[in-house]
Amino acid sequence: MKKKLIYLFFLVLLVSTATAxxxxxxxxxxxxxxxxxxxxxxxxxxxxxxxxxxxxxxxxxxxxxxxxxxxxxxxxxxxxxxxxxxxxxxxxxxxxxxxxLDSQPILLKDVNVKPPPILKIGDTLAYSVQEFKSQSDRVIADIIRKLPGVEIEVDGRILYQGKPINKYYIEGLDLLESKYRLANDNLPINAVSQVQIIENHQPIRMLDSLVFSDRAALNIKLKSNIVVTGTAHLGAGISPFLWDTNVTPMVFTRNNQFIASWQANNTGINVSRQLKTISPGTVFNPLQNDDEKKDWVTLQPIATPPFYDTRWLINNVHIGTVNYLKKLANELELRINLSYINDYQQQRGNTSTTFYTQSDTINLNEKKYNQFYFNSIEASLTLQKNNSNKYIKNKFSLKGNWDSQQGLILMNQTLVTQNLSDPFYWLKNEFGTIYKIKRSLINVQSNSSLSRVPQSLLVNPGQFTDLINQGESYDLINQSVLANSFVSDNSASLMKNLSNFTISSVIGFNIESLKVNSSLSSLINGETSFLDKRFSNQLNWFKLNTYVKLKTQYSKGAWRLEIDSPLNYYKFSISDTVAGKSQQLNRLVLEPKFNLNFDINSLLAVNSTISYRNRFGEIEDIYYGYLLRTYRTIQRRDVPLQDNKLISSAIGLNYRDPAKATFGSLFYSHSVTTNNLLYSSNVTATGALEYSAIAQANQSFSNLIIGQISKYFPYIKTSIRLKTNWTKLVQEQLVNSQLITISNQSINPECDFFTTINTLVEFQYNYRLSIYSTYFDKATPRNTSQQKHFFKINFHPSKFSTLIIENDFYVNDLTTGPTKNLFTTLLFRQTLSKKKIDFETVWSNIWNTKSIITGTLTSFSYIESSYELRPMQITQKVRFSF
The missing domain is CATH 2.60.40.1120 (Carboxypeptidase-like, regulatory domain)
Structure with a gap:
């Protein structure tokens, strides 16, 4: 395969040099x-x-x-x-x-000028909202999911040509930054004229001609300079008593942008996702995702169902948010973002797990009832100046979570209760500035964060009796963890443009300081006692990464070449005073990356990447004392620090023809990882898991192929998107002390079809097929698959009335045989056009389907999950836009 890639690379070179x-x-x-x-x-x-x-x-x-x-x-x-x-x-x-040009007046007779659905101006693609709009569409997300070349994932993340966008602008301003789903799900389409895709978008304007970006940004173009808009609805229903409210006002002017929202429902709509971070950060924000909490202990959940939340989620959610951006003097921008979430969720279902080992098969049946209480407050204040001559940004953020969870599990006829306390406190400051010195740019970045995670998990009755109480049953077990962390990344760089070259030299350091204290206590015969030091941790973790980077970019005509050669010095210090153990690791490593982009012509481009890097372990990979992670999983990782070496290569092909509304891409990647640790899983006769690792060299291999094509036919107002991905991972693992080679493979073809047949009928069809297989040491593979058909028909008996029929049809291929489930929802909408008011009646799950069973394969287990679904329900809703 490597030889084929080399031949392909030289073939591209020959073709490019054969023509001028x-x-x-x-x-x-x-x-x-x-x-x-x-x-x-x-x-x-x-x-x-x-x-x-x-x-x-x-x-x-x-x-x-x-x-x-x-x-x-x-x-x-x-x-x-x-x-x-x-x-x-x-x-x-x-x-x-x-x-x-000279003017030439033209007298037109009854000429109907219709703009093209997609207009290309420079690096910007402008999609006409009017061209893609249908009578049933209400918010801008309804339009974006139809656009060729663009797709929206389940969590709301927007992709262009298979890659996540790096910015979501409204009239060129970044009001919501990484939480753009709030606007996407609530901005009325009647306020929008265009959806623009800005290709190769560099968010920092001073670097626009210096640092190449392969990501795109999305910009919402409004119909006027001053827009007061928004959405609101109020709904109520039965089975049981239901409510659904949403008030989301929006104001957009040249110098001010404002979005506020209050939403609450118990109808299964997971509106808290609108406040989640879904966008990748810029290249100068390495701490973009460090607000993600590390869970040391968790409740045993039911696997997330592969269908809409409204089919199964029992909830009672309230969210509130205020977002304001103001343009100040001297091109400064001030942004304030506040949000609050109060969410109660329930899960009911059954899980049947079969563990496969070379010598035995172990079965575990669990009936689960979980309750989750989510409470959080988040706030950020940002001051920014971003023009072609000056860049400065400072963002201060804080977040507090006060979560708790309760669970009941009937495991093999034994009742187990779980109580999890799960708070999280976090604050961060991000500072960056770029300024000019003669013909050079100086870039200074400093990002720091603090977090605190006090968690505890109480399980009744006590588990792992052989390990903890000499085989005797006991009342309960309580795992407590306190984790405090400080992370800081600081750097300074010098950028200089020399003809077709941009040379950037960076010097900086990254510090991680974490402390984790844990203890395990038990209640035996009414007496509480802490277990011995084998079940305690007082872990101190310190990581220092000092780096010097030299990045060279070459750009001429259709060629863009980037060579990144960072020299990293890693210093790790890990100690545990209870265990009396410590280890040090010092590494000086060169981690080069080579990237090549070539525009074959105005429609077709090819890119390739080769990289080498070291991947070291994190603090959650090492703890010398036992840690109860879930009620049936206990771990101890008394091992050296993970020190893996990863070699990866990738090649991609992108095609886009806006004039013909055709977009396509093909991507392949291959990686080889050399690991210094071999992970071990020990499955007991009751289905409990004990994880550990040993110091033994091994390798893992992964392959990924993603291909897609999408096209819009304007004359019949039809969008078609075809997509598939194939993955394969091969790795070694110890299962019940036996070394096995595990191969996991999946293929996931998809099809999306949108069409407006005429003014009376619209049709949408989505197809998803997921096939998973796994096998040990070339034995007969175990397979599972799921098909999902979603078909939606919109009838418009008149200009002001709509009947929508939605159907979800699932086919699951399980070890016990195939299962089939059909869900149908009817919606009737009557519109008062002049007042922009909709009256909606929704009849959900009209067949009153009560449960669905899905199958999942892991490395050495097969899991069948049965979900208890929401019952049939009827709601009446009044919806209007401002």
Whole structure:
């Protein structure tokens, strides 16, 4: 396979050198030298009428066209409505020209000018909302999920050409930063004119021409400069008493943006997801995701169902949020984001687990009832200046969670109760600035965070009797953990542009200081006692990463080359005063990365990456005393620090033709990891798990293929998207002291289809197939699969009424045989158009399906989960937009 990749790489080089590529750029003006926007500039060969490349001038009258041909000369032509066309013969080489047009009045007779559904201006794709809009659509998310090249994942994350967007703007301003689902799910489409995709978007404007980005941003273009809008609804229903409220006002002006929201329901809609972080951070924010809490102990959950929350989630949720952005003097921006969540959830279901070992098969049956209480407050204050001459940003954030959970499990006819206290406190400050010194840029970054996690898990009756109480049963066991952490990353870099090269040198250091104290106590015959030091931890973790990085970027024409060669010095110090153990690790490693991007033509681009890096363990990978992670999982990791070496390579192909509304991508990656630790799992006769690890070298291999294509047919208003991914992971593991090679493989084809048949009928169909297989040492593989069909029909008997029929059909291939389930929802909507009010009646789960069974394969187990679903319910809702 490596040889094939090398041959492919040289083939691309030969093709690129066999033809000459020119970049024709310039400006179109009138006879008074005023810039003309919206002028179509085309290139074509001298010997034929076929247009081979084109561009449309931006607001400054500028254009840029890449053109590949062996001819010495070509024709350039500029045309526009009410302007006299101009045609010139020019040399086929990169140049900058000015084209002057004379006005030419045109008398039109009954001409209906319809803009194209997708308009490309420079690096920006503008999708017309009106073109993709249907009568049943209400918020901007309904439009975005139809756009070719764009998709929305279940958690709300938006992808363009298979990669997450790096920014979500509203009129060019970043009000919500990483929590853009709030706007996506509530911004009325009647306020939006375009959804814009900004390709190769660099969020820091000072770096726009220096640091290349392969990610896109999404920008919402509103219909006017001042917009007061929003959504609201109030609903009530029966079976049992149900309510659903949402009040989300929005104000957008040139200098102010405001979104507030209060939402509450007990209908299974998980609105708290609208306040979750879903967007990746910038390259200068290494602590973007450090607000994610590390759970040391957890309740034994039911696996998350692979279908909509409204089918199964029993909840009572209230969320509130206020988000405000104001543009100050000197191009400063002040942003305030506040949010509150109060959420109660229930889970009911059964889990049947079969553990496979080479010598035995162990079965575990659990009937579960879990209750979750989520309470959190989060706030952030951001001051930022971001223009082509100055960048400065400081963001201060704090977060507090006061969560608790309760669980009842009937395990093999034994009742087990669980109580989890799960608070979390966290604050962070992020500072970054870039300024110019002559022709160089100085970039200073400093990001620090503090967190505190006090957790406890109480289990009754006590578990692991052989390990804890000499085989005798006892009343209960209580695991307590207190984890405090401080993380800080600080760096300074110098950037300089030398012709087609951008050279960046960085020096910095990263510090992680963590302390974890844990103890395990038991209640035996009414007396509480702490277990011996084998079940305690007083762990001190210190990590220092000092680094020097030299990054070189080369950009010329269609080529972009990046070589990153960081030299990292890692120092680890780990000690435990209770166990009387410690270890040190010092490493000086070079972790290079090579990235190549080549635009074959204006439609097709190829990119490839090769990298080497060391992956060291985290504090949760080492603890010398036993730790009760769940009621049936206890771990002790008295092992050396993880020190893995990862070699990975990837190649991708991207195709996009906005004029034909066609987008596609193909991606392949392969990685080899050399591990210094071999993990061991010991499954007891009761299904309890004891995890550990030993120092033994081993390797794991992974492969990933992702391919997709999407197209929009404007004449029949139809969008089609096809996507599939295939993964395979091969690794070694000890299971009940026996070394086995485990291979896990999955394939997941998908299909999405949206069409507006006519003004009376719309149709949507989504198909998902998931096939999983796993096997030990080339034995007969174990397989499981699930098919999901979602089909939705919207009937519009009149302009102001809609009948929507939604169906979910699931087919699960289980070891006990296939199961089939159908869910149907009916919605009738009557609209008062002048007042923008909808009256909706919703009948959910009309077949009153009570449960569904799904199957899941892990490395050495098979799990069947049965979920108790929401009953049939009827709700009446009044919805309106401002």
């Amino acid at each position: 590529q020119s970049v024709i750029s310039g400006k179109v003006v009138d006879h008074q030298r005023k810039s003309l926007a919206g002028i179509i500039v085309t290139l074509q060969p001298l010997d034929g009428p076929t247009i081979t490349a084109y561009a449309i001038t931006d607001y400054d009258g500028r254009f840029s066209i890449r053109y590949t041909s062996n001819q010495d000369s070509i024709l350039i032509k500029a045309t526009g409505l009410a302007w006299k066309p101009v045609e010139k013969r020019i040399l086929n080489n990169s140049q900058n020209i000015v084209i002057s």
